[in-house]
Amino acid sequence: MTSKSARFETLAIHAGQAPDPTTGAVMTPIYQVSTYAQEGVGNHKGYEYSRTDNPTRTALQDCLAALEGAKHGLCFASGLAATDVLVRALVKPGDLVVCGDDVYGGTYRLFDKVHRNVGLKFLYADFSRVNLVDAIPDGTKLVWLETPTNPLLKVADIEAVAARAHAVGAKVVVDNTFATPYFQRPLSLGADFVVHSTTKYLNGHSDVVGGVMMTSDTEAYDQIKFLQNAAGAVPGPMDSWLTLRGLKTLHVRMDRHMESGLKLVDWLVKHPEVTHVYHPLLETHPNHAIAKRQMSGFGGMISFELKGDAGRAGRFVAATKVFTLAESLGGVESLLEVPALMTHASIEPEKRRAIGITDGLIRLSVGLEHIDDLVEDLEGAFRA
Numbered sequence: 368m369t370s371k372s373a374r375f376e377t378l379a380i381h382a383g384q385a386p387d388p389t390t391g392a393v394m395t396p397i398y399q400v401s402t403y404a405q406e407g408v409g410n411h412k413g414y415e416y417s418r419t420d421n422p423t424r425t426a427l428q429d430c431l432a433a434l435e436g437a438k439h440g441l442c443f444a445s446g447l448a449a450t451d452v453l454v455r456a457l458v459k460p461g462d463l464v465v466c467g468d469d470v471y472g473g474t475y476r477l478f479d480k481v482h483r484n485v486g487l488k489f490l491y492a493d494f495s496r497v498n499l500v501d502a503i504p505d506g507t508k509l510v511w512l513e514t515p516t517n518p519l520l521k522v523a524d525i526e527a528v529a530a531r532a533h534a535v536g537a538k539v540v541v542d543n544t545f546a547t548p549y550f551q552r553p554l555s556l557g558a559d560f561v562v563h564s565t566t567k568y569l570n571g572h573s574d575v576v577g578g579v580m581m582t583s584d585t586e587a588y589d590q591i592k593f594l595q596n597a598a599g600a601v602p603g604p605m606d607s608w609l610t611l612r613g614l615k616t617l618h619v620r621m622d623r624h625m626e627s628g629l630k631l632v633d634w635l636v637k638h639p640e641v642t643h644v645y646h647p648l649l650e651t652h653p654n655h656a657i658a659k660r661q662m663s664g665f666g667g668m669i670s671f672e673l674k675g676d677a678g679r680a681g682r683f684v685a686a687t688k689v690f691t692l693a694e695s696l697g698g699v700e701s702l703l704e705v706p707a708l709m710t711h712a713s714i715e716p717e718k719r720r721a722i723g724i725t726d727g728l729i730r731l732s733v734g735l736e737h738i739d740d741l742v743e744d745l746e747g748a749f750r751a
């Protein structure tokens with residue numbers, strides 16, 4: 368096992384993992400097992416039943432925690448399962464949660480259609496431009512922040528949000544799925560918890576659905592671990608192993624996602640058929656200064672507005688050959704989608720338009736194919 372002070376790239380490959388003690392296997396085995404032999408009642412090697420703990424999952428949890436600079440990590444069967452358990456551990460009926468106004472569509476659906484029905488209260492705010500004292504009123508128990516947001520890539524000042532939240536006694540969760548710990552470390556900026564959909568960049572190969580929550584608050588961790596076992600939405604050993612394998616190349620992938628993403632941004636900004644490009648590293652981005660201060664880079668997520676109506680956006684996304692028309696993001700392959708019709712269709716149309724998700728908005732997840740093939744593919748779609 369590596370020391371916690373090792374650098375990111377080394378932690379991504381080694382943290383939480385040591386050669387298997389019985390065989391010397393260099394890679395953590397897939398412990399495809401549900402139960403563990405005990406020498407006497409209660410006398411075991413730390414593992415009793417795989418809902419509670421599984422060695423492959425333990426390795427993944429420890430590796431992820433090291434990358435986020437957290438003391439603890441807990442993995443779940445999906446990003447939304449992590450979100451659900453974290454909210455239920457931190458607030459109770461009657462409590463107020465303040466949430467970003469363009470969070471992941473499934474997060475909004477969980478809050479609005481599930482948690483609201485059991486008595487939690489939600490307020491929504493655009494953390495990228497709102498007065499934080501107004502947005503986070505006295506009595507708030509939890510602040511749920513996504514930055515950069517999906518799909519408009521708005522950026523909130525994590526340090527400022529955390530300072531205001533802590534002043535009223537609220538905890539802060541940052542969904543760090545888009546930036547990844549390679550480019551942004553919310554705990555070091557004052558957040559109390561980080562969640563990820565590991566489905567996206569962390570696993571990075573579009574072959575697993577998973578989630579994780581990380582924290583250095585040991586008391587909260589104990590409570591969340593209790594719920595992880597009590598409610599049971601845990602990832603299996605095979606999925607844990609695939610994600611652990613994906614993590615080993617996270618830094619290399621993120622560097623290339625960023626390099627290709629920035630080339631495409633430059634090209635799209637100059638394109639006569641594009642009216643607007645959203646990317647936090649663009650100097651014209653309204654939150655560019657905060658993005659530069661709190662992120663060391665950004666991956667391959669780009670949104671842009673196409674000239675013309677929604678019909679044209681539909682024709683555009685159907686015409687690409689290298690970019691696959693699909694939901695999700697963060698994999699080695701390039702994807703594109705129309706948020707209003709796909710990932711954000713569960714948000715009411717009026718609310719969607721009010722926050723700026725127009726029918727002609729197209730979201731790209733730039734993969735690791737050759738950049739010239741990606742440009743040629745989009746150029747073909749512009750002509751379609």
Ligand SMILES: *Cc1c(COP(=O)(O)O)cnc(C)c1O
Nearest residue numbers: 445446447471542544564566577
């Ligand atoms: C995908 C996603 C989620 C939900 O994760 P699942 O693994 O699909 O449950 C949450 N937040 C963000 C930002 C996402 O992109």
